[in-house]
Amino acid sequence: MRRRPAWRLAGLGVAAALLPVDMTGSTATAAASTSPAQDTTASAPVVRTTAGAVRGTATGDGLRRFQGIPFAAPPVDALRWRPPQPVPSWRGVRDATRPGPVCVQPDAPEIPRGLPQSEDCLTVNVTTPSRPPAHGRPRPVLVWVPGGGFVTGAGSLDDPARPARAGDMVVVTLNYRLGAFGFFAHPELGTEGNFGLQDQLAALRWVRANIARFGGDPDLVTLGGVSAGAMSTCTLMAAPAARGLFRQAIVQSGSCLTEFPAGAFGPGSGPVNGWQPLTAVQRTGRALGDRLACADLACLRRLPARRLVAHQAEFSLVAYGTELVPRHPAEVFAAGRQTPVPLLQGTTRDEHIEFALSVYPDGLTSTQYRDLLRTAFGPDTARRVERRYPVRDFPSPTAAAERVFSDSSWTCPSWRAARGHARTAPTYTYLFNDPAAVPLSGRPLPENVRPAVAHGADVPYIFDTPGTPPLTLEQQRLADRIVGYWARFVRTGEPNGPNATSWPRTTGHGASYALDLTPGPRGPRPTNLDVSHRCGFWRR
Numbered sequence: 001m002r003r004r005p006a007w008r009l010a011g012l013g014v015a016a017a018l019l020p021v022d023m024t025g026s027t028a029t030a031a032a033s034t035s036p037a038q039d040t041t042a043s044a045p046v047v048r049t050t051a052g053a054v055r056g057t058a059t060g061d062g063l064r065r066f067q068g069i070p071f072a073a074p075p076v077d078a079l080r081w082r083p084p085q086p087v088p089s090w091r092g093v094r095d096a097t098r099p100g101p102v103c104v105q106p107d108a109p110e111i112p113r114g115l116p117q118s119e120d121c122l123t124v125n126v127t128t129p130s131r132p133p134a135h136g137r138p139r140p141v142l143v144w145v146p147g148g149g150f151v152t153g154a155g156s157l158d159d160p161a162r163p164a165r166a167g168d169m170v171v172v173t174l175n176y177r178l179g180a181f182g183f184f185a186h187p188e189l190g191t192e193g194n195f196g197l198q199d200q201l202a203a204l205r206w207v208r209a210n211i212a213r214f215g216g217d218p219d220l221v222t223l224g225g226v227s228a229g230a231m232s233t234c235t236l237m238a239a240p241a242a243r244g245l246f247r248q249a250i251v252q253s254g255s256c257l258t259e260f261p262a263g264a265f266g267p268g269s270g271p272v273n274g275w276q277p278l279t280a281v282q283r284t285g286r287a288l289g290d291r292l293a294c295a296d297l298a299c300l301r302r303l304p305a306r307r308l309v310a311h312q313a314e315f316s317l318v319a320y321g322t323e324l325v326p327r328h329p330a331e332v333f334a335a336g337r338q339t340p341v342p343l344l345q346g347t348t349r350d351e352h353i354e355f356a357l358s359v360y361p362d363g364l365t366s367t368q369y370r371d372l373l374r375t376a377f378g379p380d381t382a383r384r385v386e387r388r389y390p391v392r393d394f395p396s397p398t399a400a401a402e403r404v405f406s407d408s409s410w411t412c413p414s415w416r417a418a419r420g421h422a423r424t425a426p427t428y429t430y431l432f433n434d435p436a437a438v439p440l441s442g443r444p445l446p447e448n449v450r451p452a453v454a455h456g457a458d459v460p461y462i463f464d465t466p467g468t469p470p471l472t473l474e475q476q477r478l479a480d481r482i483v484g485y486w487a488r489f490v491r492t493g494e495p496n497g498p499n500a501t502s503w504p505r506t507t508g509h510g511a512s513y514a515l516d517l518t519p520g521p522r523g524p525r526p527t528n529l530d531v532s533h534r535c536g537f538w539r540r
């Protein structure tokens with residue numbers, strides 16, 4: 001996705017203030033301890049990985065945590081813009097009681113003050129229940145990719161205690177290179193690119209080689225993510241090199257069909273697609289070198305990180321035509337050539353609301369709404385869209401506009417992707433629909449667009465996230481139901497179970513049914529997206 005607007009977005013924001021930052025590219029992960037590997041207590045569990053032993057913590061909430069474990073060599077100096085290399089082994093026991101630094105990124109509301117940043121950031125965090133696994137079998141594994149528009153984010157920001165404990169699973173969160181460090185391309189690099197996605201692939205390979213040592217089943221791995229993490233997940237579903245590394249996929253608030261018409265991100269903005277030809281990204285990389293007075297890649301590699309992070313948002317697109325992503329993922333899905341794994345996919349009800357508020361902070365008038373539709377769809381289609389989305393049906397013209405883009409660019413493409421995938425593997429579609437859900441910013445939405453359910457508002461129902469208010473009792477009940485569905489899916493590829501509303505499987509034909517994740521006595525319940533989000537209209 002493009003540069004995020006200033007309004008707080010769930011994993012897609014650029015604003016606020018941070019921190020003392022290590023922009024030197026120097027190693028900032030915790031130093032290895034010299035304590036012997038056999039020196040272990042209940043409060044300091046030790047696990048030996050392929051690179052060396054790590055000491056974590058056993059917490060009072062029934063979990064063991066191992067944080068900041070490197071899965072690749074520090075991508076600094078000559079390794080900047082190189083594929084991730086094997087992590088050097090260490091002697092003794094490495095401290096894994098706290099997360100490593102987050103990858104270099106601009107200021108963002110979702111990054112708490114004081115977190116260190118570094119280019120040496122390729123680490124994973126492993127959370128697992130302390131008790132022995134049920135039936136003596138290894139636990140299923142969820143590998144979670146954070147969002148952030150490929151520009152911000154970190155695996156340590158989503159606390160997986162809830163799904164790990166309630167779902168009896170091992171949860172792995174990860175960091176990957178971002179923006180100018182992770183999605184840079186240049187003619188000198190040839191077909192290399194998407195280094196952030198390559199990092200994700202390296203983390204999956206680390207899980208394959210090591211997760212059994214933490215009680216996880218390497219043959220029962222689910223790859224999932226939200227926003228840019230969702231787009232990463234579906235891209236890896238389309239990447240031949242990722243086959244065999246995960247058995248199920250969860251795609252929240254994003255899909256490989258996500259794209260936006262002109263005007264969706266403000267006056268004068270053109271169409272936006274999250275995937276671009278490698279040659280286009282290479283041109284951006286060469287242009288950056290010209291602006292920074294660097295005639296070649298060697299010069300760019302010598303620049304301090306702070307010089308590059310100012311250009312982070314210029315590299316927020318995934319390149320196709322690379323070794324890892326040879327074709328646009330949408331083409332792969334259209335041809336049915338993606339990895340045929342069970343898929344759980346969905347969106348919130350009003351994905352575009354905070355984007356609309358950020359680019360139209362003073363709101364739209366009815367005339368501006370009509371003009372925006374013409375910009376986005378052309379005059380003939382705009383009239384048809386306005387008949388389907390008349391201003392009188394919404395609290396304001398701004399609310400009408402956000403629903404147009406939420407339906408046309410988020411929910412219905414996500415459903416179309418799910419429907420296409422359903423021809424290859426079991427697929428389940430959801431719509432998160434709690435109008436009382438507070439955006440991750442903690443700021444209630446303005447009255448003129450409510451009720452609305454913002455992008456990423458479902459994340460606190462699965463993970464504990466910083467800065468969000470506690471869930472009400474009714475929301476906690478909904479969260480328990482959601483975690484139950486997700487946990488059953490991670491374990492079996494099937495979210496349904498006893499004492500839970502039946503979740504209809506998505507089919508490749510017929511009505512567009514999804515599970516409406518609504519709180520209270522009426523929900524969750526199936527809903528027809530052709531009716532609630534006019535997906536039949538957008539399909540035509």
